[in-house]
Amino acid sequence: MTAPAAEPTIFERIAAREIPAQIVAETDRVIAFHDIAPQAPVHVVVTPKQGAYRDVVELAGGDPGLLAELVDVARGVADELADGDFRLVFNTGANAGQTVFHVHAHVLAGRLEEGSLAG
Numbered sequence: 355m356t357a358p359a360a361e362p363t364i365f366e367r368i369a370a371r372e373i374p375a376q377i378v379a380e381t382d383r384v385i386a387f388h389d390i391a392p393q394a395p396v397h398v399v400v401t402p403k404q405g406a407y408r409d410v411v412e413l414a415g416g417d418p419g420l421l422a423e424l425v426d427v428a429r430g431v432a433d434e435l436a437d438g439d440f441r442l443v444f445n446t447g448a449n450a451g452q453t454v455f456h457v458h459a460h461v462l463a464g465r466l467e468e469g470s471l472a473g
């Protein structure tokens with residue numbers, strides 16, 4: 355018997371254009387969009403289009419090339435929307451503030467408050 359297909363994550367549904375989002379960058383495997391609840395002047399979520407990996411530890415072990423691609427998209431977003439400097443935050447685990455268990459990075463840029471972190 356085959357296991358039932360997992361429900362798509364909210365970020366997979368954004369990548370499939372089922373849920374609207376302000377998309378700012380995209381490659382074949384990665385998508386970037388403005389966070390719905392921004393914690394910084396520029397706050398963009400960068401995530402693989404497929405939700406195969408729950409967090410950055412799984413992604414780094416399973417597909418380091420995709421992690422590198424995600425970081426490269428984050429750099430491009432910071433170049434495009436800010437001055438090129440940025441903070442990259444991967445909340446990892448519920449106790450660290452992770453609420454969506456589909457690996458994603460928060461790109462935070464533009465006159466950041468001292469000590470501000472997403473999540």
Ligand code: 5GP
Pocket residue numbers: 364373375376387388389390391399444445451452453454455472473
């Ligand atoms: P986490 O807390 O898992 O590190 O980050 C999840 C992020 O996704 C949060 O910052 C939250 O505001 C954002 N988010 C959750 N749902 C949506 C949505 O439907 N659209 C957008 N653009 N962002 C979302």
